Every structure is written in structure tokens, then in C-alpha cells.
Amino acid sequence: MADIRNTFVGIKSPNPFWLASAPPTDKAYNVERAFKAGWGGVVWKTLGEEGPPVVNVNGPRYGAIWGADRRLLGLNNIELITDRDLYTNLTEMKQVKKNWPDRAVVASIMVPCEEAAWKAILPLVEETEVDGIELNFGCPHGMSERGMGSAVGQVPEYIEMVVRWCKQYTRMPVITKLTPNISDIRHPARAAKRGGTDAVSLINTISSIVSVDLDSFSPNPSIGGKGSHGGYCGPAVKPIALNMVAEIARDPETYGLPISGIGGVTTWRDAAEFLALGAGNVQVCTAAMTYGFKIVEEMITGLCDWMDAKGHKSLDDITGRAVQNVTDWQYLNLNYIAKAKIDQDLCIKCGRCHIACEDTSHQAITNQVNGIRHFEVMEDECVGCNLCVNVCPVENCITLDALPAGALDERTGKVVDPTYANWTQHPNNPMTRQAAE
Amino acid sequence: MDRLGNGIAAGRLTPADYETNFADLHPRLDKHEALVAADRCYFCYDAPCMTACPTAIDIPLFIRQISTGNPLGSAKTIFDQNILGGMCARVCPTETLCEQACVRNTAEDRPVEIGKLQRYATDIAMETNRQFYERAASTGKTIAVVGAGPAGLAAAHRLARHGHGVVIFDAREKSGGLNEYGIATYKAVDEFAQREVDYVTAIGGIEIRNGQALGRDFSLSDLGGQYDAIFLGMGLSGVNGLGVEGEDLQGVDDAVDFIAALRQTPDRSVLPIGRRVVVIGGGMTAIDAAIQAKLLGAEEVTICYRRGKDNMNASGYEQDLATANGVIIRHWLAPKRIIADDGHVAGIEVEYTAMRDGRLVGTGETGVIAADQVMKAIGQNFAASGLGSLQFDGGRILVDLEGRTSLEGVWAGGDCVGIGEDLTVTAVAQGRDAAESINRALMAAAQPAMAVA
Numbered sequence A: 001m002a003d004i005r006n007t008f009v010g011i012k013s014p015n016p017f018w019l020a021s022a023p024p025t026d027k028a029y030n031v032e033r034a035f036k037a038g039w040g041g042v043v044w045k046t047l048g049e050e051g052p053p054v055v056n057v058n059g060p061r062y063g064a065i066w067g068a069d070r071r072l073l074g075l076n077n078i079e080l081i082t083d084r085d086l087y088t089n090l091t092e093m094k095q096v097k098k099n100w101p102d103r104a105v106v107a108s109i110m111v112p113c114e115e116a117a118w119k120a121i122l123p124l125v126e127e128t129e130v131d132g133i134e135l136n137f138g139c140p141h142g143m144s145e146r147g148m149g150s151a152v153g154q155v156p157e158y159i160e161m162v163v164r165w166c167k168q169y170t171r172m173p174v175i176t177k178l179t180p181n182i183s184d185i186r187h188p189a190r191a192a193k194r195g196g197t198d199a200v201s202l203i204n205t206i207s208s209i210v211s212v213d214l215d216s217f218s219p220n221p222s223i224g225g226k227g228s229h230g231g232y233c234g235p236a237v238k239p240i241a242l243n244m245v246a247e248i249a250r251d252p253e254t255y256g257l258p259i260s261g262i263g264g265v266t267t268w269r270d271a272a273e274f275l276a277l278g279a280g281n282v283q284v285c286t287a288a289m290t291y292g293f294k295i296v297e298e299m300i301t302g303l304c305d306w307m308d309a310k311g312h313k314s315l316d317d318i319t320g321r322a323v324q325n326v327t328d329w330q331y332l333n334l335n336y337i338a339k340a341k342i343d344q345d346l347c348i349k350c351g352r353c354h355i356a357c358e359d360t361s362h363q364a365i366t367n368q369v370n371g372i373r374h375f376e377v378m379e380d381e382c383v384g385c386n387l388c389v390n391v392c393p394v395e396n397c398i399t400l401d402a403l404p405a406g407a408l409d410e411r412t413g414k415v416v417d418p419t420y421a422n423w424t425q426h427p428n429n430p431m432t433r434q435a436a437e
Numbered sequence B: 001m002d003r004l005g006n007g008i009a010a011g012r013l014t015p016a017d018y019e020t021n022f023a024d025l026h027p028r029l030d031k032h033e034a035l036v037a038a039d040r041c042y043f044c045y046d047a048p049c050m051t052a053c054p055t056a057i058d059i060p061l062f063i064r065q066i067s068t069g070n071p072l073g074s075a076k077t078i079f080d081q082n083i084l085g086g087m088c089a090r091v092c093p094t095e096t097l098c099e100q101a102c103v104r105n106t107a108e109d110r111p112v113e114i115g116k117l118q119r120y121a122t123d124i125a126m127e128t129n130r131q132f133y134e135r136a137a138s139t140g141k142t143i144a145v146v147g148a149g150p151a152g153l154a155a156a157h158r159l160a161r162h163g164h165g166v167v168i169f170d171a172r173e174k175s176g177g178l179n180e181y182g183i184a185t186y187k188a189v190d191e192f193a194q195r196e197v198d199y200v201t202a203i204g205g206i207e208i209r210n211g212q213a214l215g216r217d218f219s220l221s222d223l224g225g226q227y228d229a230i231f232l233g234m235g236l237s238g239v240n241g242l243g244v245e246g247e248d249l250q251g252v253d254d255a256v257d258f259i260a261a262l263r264q265t266p267d268r269s270v271l272p273i274g275r276r277v278v279v280i281g282g283g284m285t286a287i288d289a290a291i292q293a294k295l296l297g298a299e300e301v302t303i304c305y306r307r308g309k310d311n312m313n314a315s316g317y318e319q320d321l322a323t324a325n326g327v328i329i330r331h332w333l334a335p336k337r338i339i340a341d342d343g344h345v346a347g348i349e350v351e352y353t354a355m356r357d358g359r360l361v362g363t364g365e366t367g368v369i370a371a372d373q374v375m376k377a378i379g380q381n382f383a384a385s386g387l388g389s390l391q392f393d394g395g396r397i398l399v400d401l402e403g404r405t406s407l408e409g410v411w412a413g414g415d416c417v418g419i420g421e422d423l424t425v426t427a428v429a430q431g432r433d434a435a436e437s438i439n440r441a442l443m444a445a446a447q448p449a450m451a452v453a
Helices: A028-037 A086-099 A115-126 A156-169 A186-195 A235-250 A268-276 A286-291 A295-310 A352-360 A387-391 A430-436 B015-021 B031-039 B048-052 B059-067 B071-081 B085-091 B104-108 B114-127 B150-161 B192-201 B220-226 B255-264 B284-295 B316-324 B424-446
Strands: A006-008 A011-013 A017-019 A041-047 A062-066 A072-077 A104-109 A132-136 A174-177 A199-202 A206-208 A211-213 A218-220 A230-233 A259-262 A281-284 A338-342 A398-402 B142-146 B165-170 B206-210 B229-232 B252-254 B276-280 B300-304 B328-330 B333-341 B344-356 B359-370 B373-376 B410-412
Touching: A011 A104, A017 A295, A028 A041, A028 A086, A028 A295, A041 A086, A072 A235, A072 A286, A086 A104, A086 A115, A104 A115, A115 A156, A132 A156, A156 A174, A156 A186, A186 A199, A186 A235, A199 A235, A230 A235, A235 A259, A235 A268, A259 A268, A268 A281, A268 A295, A281 A286, A281 A295, A286 A295, A338 A387, A352 A387, A387 A398, B031 B059, B031 B114, B048 B059, B059 B071, B059 B114, B071 B085, B071 B114, B085 B114, B085 B192, B085 B424, B114 B192, B142 B150, B142 B220, B150 B165, B150 B192, B150 B206, B150 B229, B150 B424, B192 B206, B220 B229, B229 B424, B252 B255, B255 B284, B255 B373, B276 B284, B276 B359, B284 B300, B284 B316, B284 B373, B300 B333, B316 B328, B333 B359, B344 B373, B410 B424
Parallel strands: A017 A041, A017 A281, A041 A104, A104 A132, A132 A174, A174 A199, A199 A259, A259 A281, B142 B165, B142 B229, B165 B206, B229 B410, B252 B373, B276 B300, B276 B373, B300 B328
Antiparallel strands: A006 A011, A062 A072, A072 A230, A206 A230, A211 A218, A338 A398, B333 B344, B344 B359
């Protein structure tokens, strides 16, 4: 049986599945339920400074987009940090940590970008004996208008400065949560590292408008006819999050910096992908908000079963395994040649591969052969783009098969070269020509 | 009320039973159900369902319009090809047409529910009487249409769209043809056939004269001088006989009359039905009659068909519907003699049949099924008169692919012609296409001759 016990910046948890700082971790009642359900840890809903708490809107806070059968694909929210009193939260956190010593409890914090504010709150949090802190530099809505959240996360100098204060005023591990609302995620990650952070966590939500009400012409969620951009999360953001995690994992300046992976983790498979791209654990929110806490059972068993099947004994066997395979486009092997192949036994003859290829790609799939409805790849036209694989409704019906070295590529009339050759070496590359001159 | 009384009697059930038994077979999908069903459509390229539809409705498009919250746009997509899309959604044997062709069958043996989705969209449009078509400017031409059934209505609507005037002659009191008189009650509840006639004729320019039978009240030649073109869509009015002893006995009825009576009665409790009913035949009429006999309170209903299950014209779905309603379907039995008792039906003697050397033959073995009532449902034939020198083929009107008959200016479509299956949807397609052909012919004749350089 695979061992999925997790240690992240020294914080131990029985599995790598934490609940992210968000509505599901707003109070002891929810967190207790989460731990009973099996979650390995929580990052408590973000605490603000002492005093009257923030207020939330009293209308809708969430909007969504859906796939087939109204399956939730993306969620957008305009909820702020906790709207409960600081001491209520601290008291509950302390009690919950005492009740669940084997689980991870991390405090998320967002206070004004002033040294005094951080200096004031850190001892209060430390006193609860939770395992660490996460700096919320990510929320793109509401708090950012007040100079907090993503307003900090978008300025690397501020990140570095606040992380430095935190490392100075607390012994607790510091996890810096990054906003994706920035052009190059490596810069805030490098800044956090320079400030001395123990880890980064990402991604926070993406600035978004999920939909427009076409009767009232108000963005959704609509508060009396007006809307504001919210933070987008859920399965739809996973690809963006994976890329950002990988960028940090393979950046020489941040290489080895622990990463807590966040963004659309819904199944064990999503989690395994984050781990493979360098995350030390994952944080989940939307999946729990969609299906409830029980989903962690699927995540735990799925991850263990996969690890057992593949012979991975512990999380260390997985973490970062895919990082070395993430490269720049210019280093991809241009001598790797693949062709689509349609399994005629699985084909249901919907014709979507044909029309996608015919209308929008390379005219490489038949719709008839000898007058009969039949979909087949014309190898002399197929560039191996994979579009047909992606639009086919039947899994594994269309595959992209690599041509072996020495085989003839009917499209180019050339034999497949077994050697590796990339764009940097290609004669059409002006930089190559320059170098040769 | 005597539920188990012998002979043919009315009032076998409670009023509540009648209500329940003849309620809508498949209530319309609600919005959520429609969205879930629509989600399953793959929006196929050159979709096989569309090819399988005799009226070639753009099925992937109308389903996509449902899924994007545009049921009225969806209804228009349907009506563009089939103005009787509402009735077709109820009565089409979709399991042998569009739904049989659905690619979902290949991977999971469960097609997209095209018929139910079509009903969802067309019901919404018809309930709000949303009309999508306007008459073109009047052409001054008037076309006579014989028969206000699916073929005639489809032809009339398309002709009206082109700006022609239409006069429809129909022998019956009500319009709709088989939609009104020949469809099982539970497939078209709440006067749907009449509502559909109203919806179709609301385009204007269509006059219907009921109680006008070809051959009785007028002849084809009467129409010739008065109208610019004629469309014949009068269906089949004759019923095939069994040709066996006892066929004239009391208690031997035509299934089509039984079905029509059920549709027309304001009170089903007054309709008599046998305690034990035998229906002879293997098509939709046999199934509709047998199920409704059961629903009307018959204790025992048996369909006898002289060939095997696979040969039945009724679809597998319809056969299952019959057996689920308690009808017994017996194959390889041919009627030999109807047995009398005091002038009434007492039973039917049947002969077992088999295929020998590709021919259906009696095996000589016989049996008797006790019955109070026997219904004939072995097909209809063309029994119209007053058609002058019109040419026939296999007992039906000879037409080309555009619906042109052997007579200049006369077109025909629907069950009365010799091509296509005898389905509502086929009749609609033929009526529509004949109307286009008529329009082309009239408009070409109206154009001044082009000078050829």
C-alpha cells in the first residue's frame, strides 16, 4: 500500500489533500466536518486585522459556467476574507488544532501592507499553535481595491518586503500565496524566495466575469443590477495553474522551492498531475464546494491505487517527476512525427473528426470511402495536430501514433530521422542562419 | 358496469380508469429533461439522423438550439422542413428512423431522444401560436387539394407560403385525416390534431371544405377547369378483407373504424368492446387497436400475425408497448374461419403457417382462439373513384419523384401514391415536395419566355 503521508515545509499531514483558504474553511464547524471526512489539512479562511470585520455583499457571491449535464466547470466568487471577528477565529483554530493534532492547520492572513499590521497579528496567530501561515497575496476582488490581496501579489517588491517581515516576526513556516493575475509568475515567486519564504502556493483565483444576464445586461453574479469581477476557479483553471506551477518548479532561481499546488484539483488524477509538476501537496476548494467533503475519499483511494499499480511507494517518488519534461517550444524534437489513427471498431461515425479537420485544419480525414460513410486518416495530409483526437467523443477511438525511425512520412515524402533536431538547429530559423554566418 | 361480462359490451371500467388509460402516452419533457436529453447530441457532421428523416429535418441544429435555450428557433428549424413536426414528434416510429440512425447507438445502444426533443420544441411554439411564416404576395393562382390529411396540409401550407390560394376538399367532418381519425388516442391527446390543423392553416389563404368526397360530391374533372393545379392526398379509404368464412358476422370489425371511434367519442364508457378480442394483422393499426382494446377493458387481447416477429410492420418499440399493456402477440398464425354462435363471433379458427422455399404456406395444423370480437387490421387499399383516366401502379396513383401524376396539372402524395412508406412523415414530405413542384410549374408558366441570344 502506497504511503501518502505528507510533509510540507515541516508540516505533517496524513495525506497531501488540504482544503484551501476559502468558504469551506471559514469556521470550526466546517473544518471539523472536513477532518472527519478525511482531509489531511486546511488553510483557514483568511484572517484580517483586529477590529470590525469586513462585510460581504448580501446578494449572490458566486457565478458559474457549466459543461454538459450542467456539470460545474468554473466557479467565480466575490466573497471577501472572513467576515467573523478575529478572536472568534483564533479561538476556534486553537481548539480545532488541539482536537486534530495529526492534521495540518495553517492560518491564511491578509492585513494592510504595513509592517505594524503584520507585526501585530503574527503573535496572535502563533499563540493558536497552528502549523504555519499563508500570506494571501492573491484575492483579485474587493480586498485588492484596498491595497491588499492581489494588489500586493502583483508587485514583487511588496511581496518580498512582507515576506521578510513575516520571517522576522514569526517562527512559523511561511507559505506565500500567489496571484495568477500577472504576466510572468516567476517574478513574484522569485520575490517571495528572496524575502525568505518557505514555500509558495498557487494559483489564487483569476479575475473574471463569468457571464452577463442578457435581460438586465448585468454581469453575474448580479447585485441589484451591477456586477464586479470575481475570482475564477474550478476545473477550468487547472491548465493555467499547472503551467504556473511548472514554471516555478523549473525556474533556476526558484528551483527546489516547495510549492503547494492549487487550481481546479477535482480528482486524484488532477492532484497527481500537480505533484508530478513539482507541487509538494495540493489544496482543494471548488470540488468540495461542488460535491461536499466526501470527494477526498475518491482522491485518497485513487492516488493510492494508482501509486500501487505503478510501484510508487511514497509521494517523493512522484513529486517533480514531470518537471524535467517541461521545456521550451524551441527544444521540442522536430523529427518526432506522429499520425492520427482511427480505430474503426470504436468509431461511432459521428463525423466530428472529419468536419473539424476539413473546416479548420488540414483536410486529412475522409467522410466517405467508396460512397459509404467512413472516416479514415489520409496519412499524406495528416500533420499529426491532434485536433481529431480532442474532438472525438469516444475515448481512445482516435490515437496519435508516432512513426518509427526509418518509416516514410507520406505527407513530406521523407523518411523519419531517428536523431533529435529542434528549432534552434533548423535552417529556417533566422537565428540559426545568423549563427552560421 | 360489468368488467368481465361476456360478449361485446360498453362500460367495463370506472370513469377514472378511462381517464388514466387514455392519458398522454409520453408527457412532454420538461425544460430540465430537455436540456439533459439535448446535451447528449454530438452535433454530428452530415448527421445520419437527418438523412434517416423522410422530411430531412436538421436535427443536430434543432437540438443545439434547445440546448442553448432557444426552443422557438428550434421549432422553426423543424417546421422549415416539416410543418406537421408536432404530430410527427408524437407518431413517427423514430426507433426505425432518426433514432435508429443515431450514432449513440453504436457505443451505448441508447439514442438521443430525438422525437421527445422535437415535441418539446414544437409544443412550445404551438402553445403560444408562434407563427414563423408569412404568405408571399398573392400569385392569383388557386390550387385544389383533395384530402386534409398530412400530405394535403403540408402541401397547402407550402403553397400558401408561395402566395397561392388553396382550397382543400375533405370527405370527413373534421380535417386532419389519419392524424384525426387513425392515430391511437394516447398519442395525440387534447385535440392535438385539430390544434395542428388550426396552426397550419393560420398562415392564411387556405380554405377547407369538409364533407366533400371525391367521387361522391365531385370528380377530378370538375376540379380541372376551376383550379390552376390539383394535389391529390386523400389517403386510403378501403380496408382489406380477410377473405374467410364468417367475416360478415356481428363482432367482426375494421380496426380503423374502432380507432376512429375512440378518437371521436366524447365518452369512452359508451364504446363497446369484447371481453376477448383477436386482432388480425402485424402493423401499427393492429398494435394501436389491440392496445386500445385492452385499455377499454377487454380482458384478453391477442394479435395474430401470419409471419414472424421480424416481419411485423409495427416497430419493436410498438410491439413492446403492446406486450407491456398485456396484449398477447402470436406469430405464424393465419385466420382460417370465424366461428359463430347465434350469429355472433364466438372464436376464430387459425392455421399455423411457415416459410417453405421462400413462400408462406399453411402447415395444415389448426387451432381455435375464443373471441367475442375480431378486428381486421391487415392493411388498407385505395378505393377512391372519380379519378377519370389517372394512371395507377400497384393499386395506387402513379407518380414521379416530384409527385407528378400521369395527368397534366395533377400532383399526388401520401398513402394514395405508390412510392414511399405509409407514414405520416412520408406523407408530409411528399405533400411539401409536390407543392414545390407545383409552384415551379406555375411560376415557370407565368414567366414570359426568355429570349435566347
